[in-house]
Amino acid sequence: MLITGLLPLIFLIVGLITEHLGANPAEMIIHETGQWALRLLMLTLGITPLVQITGWSVLTVRYNLRRLLGLYAFFYASLHLLSYLVFEQNFDWQEIINDMLTRPALDIGWLAFILMIPLTITSYPNLTHQLSRRRWQQLHQLIYLISISAIVHLGWLAQAKVDVREPLIYATILLILLLLRYPPIIKRLAHKNMTSSKK
Amino acid sequence: MLIKQPDDIPRSEITPESFYQERRRFIRNGVNLMIATTVGVTNTTLFSAPVVAIGVNPTAAIKLPIDFPHLKPNTFSITEKLTPFDKITAYANFYEFGTDKSDPQHYAQQLTTRPWSVQVVGEVEKPGVIDMEEILSQFTLEERIYRLRCVEGWSMVIPWAGFSLSELIKRFQPTSKAKYVQFFSLFDPNQMPGQEHYFLNWPYTEGLRIDEAMHPLTILSVGLYGRVLPHENGAPLRLVVPWKYGFKSIKSIVKMRFMEQEPLTSWVEAEPRAYGFYANVNPTVPHPRWSQKKERRIGEFFKRRTLMFNGYAEQVSSLYTDMDLRKYY
Numbered sequence: 001m002l003i004t005g006l007l008p009l010i011f012l013i014v015g016l017i018t019e020h021l022g023a024n025p026a027e028m029i030i031h032e033t034g035q036w037a038l039r040l041l042m043l044t045l046g047i048t049p050l051v052q053i054t055g056w057s058v059l060t061v062r063y064n065l066r067r068l069l070g071l072y073a074f075f076y077a078s079l080h081l082l083s084y085l086v087f088e089q090n091f092d093w094q095e096i097i098n099d100m101l102t103r104p105a106l107d108i109g110w111l112a113f114i115l116m117i118p119l120t121i122t123s124y125p126n127l128t129h130q131l132s133r134r135r136w137q138q139l140h141q142l143i144y145l146i147s148i149s150a151i152v153h154l155g156w157l158a159q160a161k162v163d164v165r166e167p168l169i170y171a172t173i174l175l176i177l178l179l180l181r182y183p184p185i186i187k188r189l190a191h192k193n194m195t196s197s198k199k
Numbered sequence: 200m201l202i203k204q205p206d207d208i209p210r211s212e213i214t215p216e217s218f219y220q221e222r223r224r225f226i227r228n229g230v231n232l233m234i235a236t237t238v239g240v241t242n243t244t245l246f247s248a249p250v251v252a253i254g255v256n257p258t259a260a261i262k263l264p265i266d267f268p269h270l271k272p273n274t275f276s277i278t279e280k281l282t283p284f285d286k287i288t289a290y291a292n293f294y295e296f297g298t299d300k301s302d303p304q305h306y307a308q309q310l311t312t313r314p315w316s317v318q319v320v321g322e323v324e325k326p327g328v329i330d331m332e333e334i335l336s337q338f339t340l341e342e343r344i345y346r347l348r349c350v351e352g353w354s355m356v357i358p359w360a361g362f363s364l365s366e367l368i369k370r371f372q373p374t375s376k377a378k379y380v381q382f383f384s385l386f387d388p389n390q391m392p393g394q395e396h397y398f399l400n401w402p403y404t405e406g407l408r409i410d411e412a413m414h415p416l417t418i419l420s421v422g423l424y425g426r427v428l429p430h431e432n433g434a435p436l437r438l439v440v441p442w443k444y445g446f447k448s449i450k451s452i453v454k455m456r457f458m459e460q461e462p463l464t465s466w467v468e469a470e471p472r473a474y475g476f477y478a479n480v481n482p483t484v485p486h487p488r489w490s491q492k493k494e495r496r497i498g499e500f501f502k503r504r505t506l507m508f509n510g511y512a513e514q515v516s517s518l519y520t521d522m523d524l525r526k527y528y
Contacts, residue, residue, distance in 0.1 A: 024497055027353070
């Protein structure tokens with residue numbers, strides 16, 4: 001499980017070495033790391049409804065899959081940001097700041113990344129206990145804002161603005177994941193072992 | 200992500216790959232023979248040494264046979280490192296076949312490029328139709344190694360085979376009212392699956408001011424690397440305007456219209472704030488969603504500075520004196 005999350009990175013590295021990343025590998029790396037951050041965010045959000053519907057609480061209780069996926073989402077978001085700083089800007093800070101001042105689509109990406117930092121820190125078991133369960137849950141509600149920001153970031157940046165199918169697919173997935181958190185819906189779908197566990 | 204529509208062509212009507220390849224070879228040989236016979240008579244460069252793609256050995260890198268072995272060299276050609284043939288064909292914006300850069304190579308192969316002709320209408324003394332074979336036989340093909348800068352921020356160096364657009368325009372004798380020329384790409388959703396979606400208002404149209412169209416840098420291209428233009432790069436005939444963003448260089452042209460008013464073009468219609476009629480490469484005027492200061496040359500990892508008019512300022516800046524290029528982007 002732990003290793004599976006590294007597969008996209010391994011594919012990118014192997015692809016880079018064997019020249020299988022197309023004609024514009026830098027663009028491919030930036031795009032793919034961002035895509036994986038977003039996919040992993042969606043998967044992270046999918047765990048709670050999955051457990052509620054199937055009753056497979058072992059996924060969260062024993063393996064803490066949600067935490068693992070969330071950490072991987074942050075890992076790929078970091079790679080995404082790093083690849084932007086390296087390949088797009090070559091660490092030209094003046095240009096990076098100029099980008100921040102002139103491109104709101106990038107600012108939303110920065111926002112999503114920055115908001116992921118406290119969630120990542122408080123995922124570390126020793127720090128988890130520093131917060132009350134309620135405070136921790138409140139803090140981790142930020143994942144909704146992060147996901148929306150990430151999708152807006154993708155949609156806004158789509159160079160072919162005439163083709164918005166990809167961000168729309170992500171938005172639809174997010175909408176479904178949010179609907180599965182709406183009490184009347186999840187109550188009807190939830191596994192019988194689960195009905196009493198969540199409000 | 201591209202959701203493919205199910206084919207509405209019965210299986211029995213789809214040409215088998217081997218047949219198709221055979222036919223392509225047959226057509227290519229036919230075109231070769233035709234060029235050898237017709238161009239040979241009029242073209243004095245027939246016996247000169249091949250000048251295809253200086254600095255590389257194309258036969259080693261490209262598996263296709265050379266279609267135009269005797270291209271005339273041209274002084275506008277630059278000496279920068281050429282973008283490899285396989286990258287030029289694998290990475291292209293040609294929304295008629297889908298919005299992904301790899302879509303054209305995947306979906307353009309079935310495009311029928313013969314018979315092909317270009318209709319010329321509007322403010323001309325002699326409106327008419329010119330056939331592709333006529334184009335290939337009547338104009339001396341030159342090698343023009345040009346930079347190509349896409350509005351998205353990437354660039355290539357491409358050895359085109361083509362001829363000055365002005366030569367073709369002169370034959371139709373534009374009237375004094377011909378201030379602009381509008382170009383139309385093929386509209387045929389059966390052959391161009393991207394046209395089943397409303398990415399742009401099809402057919403794709405572009406336009407130039409008449410002095411831009413008559414400028415010696417502006418060419419109609421029929422090939423690259425000495426080969427017939429690959430389908431994915433705009434076969435059989437496309438425009439190349441090297442000092443403007445790539446979307447101006449319209450592909451698979453079927454019609455030209457000379458007119459007095461500035462024509463509305465597909466990209467201006469789609470997003471007027473981002474794409475202007477002029478679309479000159481200009482590092483000082485940003486796109487609303489990204490800077491145009493830098494570009495990534497395909498084959499390189501880090502970006503380089505973008506040059507004013509894509510490095511052709513010496514040749515073209517006089518076209519735009521007294522014009523506010525921030526306003527006319």
